[in-house]
Amino acid sequence: MKSYFLQVKEVIQETPDTITIQFWHPINEQVKYKAGQFITITVPDKDKKKIKRSYSMCSSPSFDTAVAVSVKRVKDGIVSNYLNDHVKIGDFLEVVEPMGTFFFEPSETPTDRNVVLVGAGSGITPLMSIAKTALKSEPNTKVFLLYGNKDEENIIFNKQLRQLCDTYPERFEIVHVLSKANDNWLGLKGRISQASATMVFKDWGVDFQKDLFYMCGPEGLMQEVNKTLELFNTPSENIHSEKFHATSILDELNEAEASELKIQIVKVIYDGETHDIEVAPHQTILEAALEKDIDLPYSCQAGMCTACMGKCTSGKVLMDEEDGLTESEIKEGYILTCVAHPMSEGVVLEIE
Numbered sequence: 001m002k003s004y005f006l007q008v009k010e011v012i013q014e015t016p017d018t019i020t021i022q023f024w025h026p027i028n029e030q031v032k033y034k035a036g037q038f039i040t041i042t043v044p045d046k047d048k049k050k051i052k053r054s055y056s057m058c059s060s061p062s063f064d065t066a067v068a069v070s071v072k073r074v075k076d077g078i079v080s081n082y083l084n085d086h087v088k089i090g091d092f093l094e095v096v097e098p099m100g101t102f103f104f105e106p107s108e109t110p111t112d113r114n115v116v117l118v119g120a121g122s123g124i125t126p127l128m129s130i131a132k133t134a135l136k137s138e139p140n141t142k143v144f145l146l147y148g149n150k151d152e153e154n155i156i157f158n159k160q161l162r163q164l165c166d167t168y169p170e171r172f173e174i175v176h177v178l179s180k181a182n183d184n185w186l187g188l189k190g191r192i193s194q195a196s197a198t199m200v201f202k203d204w205g206v207d208f209q210k211d212l213f214y215m216c217g218p219e220g221l222m223q224e225v226n227k228t229l230e231l232f233n234t235p236s237e238n239i240h241s242e243k244f245h246a247t248s249i250l251d252e253l254n255e256a257e258a259s260e261l262k263i264q265i266v267k268v269i270y271d272g273e274t275h276d277i278e279v280a281p282h283q284t285i286l287e288a289a290l291e292k293d294i295d296l297p298y299s300c301q302a303g304m305c306t307a308c309m310g311k312c313t314s315g316k317v318l319m320d321e322e323d324g325l326t327e328s329e330i331k332e333g334y335i336l337t338c339v340a341h342p343m344s345e346g347v348v349l350e351i352e
């Protein structure tokens with residue numbers, strides 16, 4: 001994986017708990033990315049260990065001069081709070097090259113399909129990049145955004161979104177949904193649900209067979225919107241989704257299964273070396289390796305980028321998230337260490 005040291009060009013306070021960090025491209029080189037992809041930023045933790053987290057670009061690869069990410073504070077979160085508290089103009093941050101399969105590529109030929117975006121909170125970041133890219137590069141495409149937040153103060157990019165509506169009054173529509181709206185709020189209230197998504201999509205005149213759907217937000221939001229898309233038989237190749245945080249599959253085990261969980265020793269063969277890694281119940285194999293300073297490859301830590309892929313040649317492994325792998329990779333025994341839990345003795349992994 002290629003790394004850059006990118007210099008901070010600007011830091012913008014978007015909402016009380018979210019900043020946008022704009023970076024200069026390196027001298028003599030452009031950071032190449034697709035609308036919707038993410039970079040992975042490395043920062044030191046309190047023990048000066050390097051710690052990485054992924055952030056989607058909110059900038060458009062084709063139209064914005066700076067590469068930009070927006071970072072929302074997570075309660076007690078190490079990197080999101082470090083970036084919000086410490087980053088300033090002129091700093092250099094270590095960044096792993098853009099990656100990710102959640103992206104929009106403008107059509108090279110005229111198209112009459114539209115782009116439907118659904119997000120909540122910081123999930124707006126890749127959607128913002130996609131919205132700007134689609135509106136500017138496809139003159140006939142309409143972009144629709146259904147966006148959930150707590151209240152008006154916490155709507156990330158509120159001003160820029162309004163400006164995009166003014167620039168493209170015929171081609172960009174937004175519906176905001178607020179879960180803790182004040183009494184003056186006249187828009188939709190609550191969380192985005194199957195019912196509200198269906199109502200809004202129909203209102204927009206969405207074509208469920210032809211339009212492209214991009215969703216980014218918590219698991220619950222995707223499940224609700226997916227119910228609508230399933231109901232209207234939207235082709236799966238037109239549905240794109242990204243989660244920022246994988247939920248643990250171990251939380252779904254019944255009491256008897258959960259009581260069986262125990263420490264497992266996983267043999268990992270990587271870079272000509274063999275490591276016996278002790279993985280505690282509820283830890284992922286990657287977490288256990290990093291805790292012991294074993295430098296396995298990784299980037300997003302959410303099952304989205306495949307940077308941590310390995311082949312399980314023996315034993316049983318359960319994954320929180322399988323979307324990053326193809327069906328044939330799963331059949332061949334490939335796993336993602338960042339979301340994988342050993343479920344038997346004798347797990348052996350080979351990482352290329």
Ligand SMILES: Cc1cc2nc3c(=O)[nH]c(=O)nc-3n(C[C@H](O)[C@H](O)[C@H](O)COP(=O)(O)OP(=O)(O)OC[C@H]3O[C@@H](n4cnc5c(N)ncnc54)[C@H](O)[C@@H]3O)c2cc1C
Pocket residue numbers: 038053054055056057069070071072073074075076077078079080081100122125126242243244245300301302304
């Ligand atoms: C592909 C990808 C793209 C992303 N893009 C963005 C982005 O554009 N903007 C952005 O702000 N974040 C984004 N994230 C999330 C980001 O990578 C970090 O996970 C987030 O900033 C929290 O990191 P932290 O070190 O502050 O928290 P940690 O120290 O890792 O976690 C602290 C606690 O919060 C929980 N937690 C961690 N992340 C979340 C979350 N997202 N929601 C709820 N609970 C959480 C953890 O389980 C833990 O209990 C993205 C993640 C992925 C995988």
Ligand code: FES
Pocket residue numbers: 297298299300301302303304305306307308309324336337338339
């Ligand atoms: S680190 Fe990205 S899929 Fe595991």
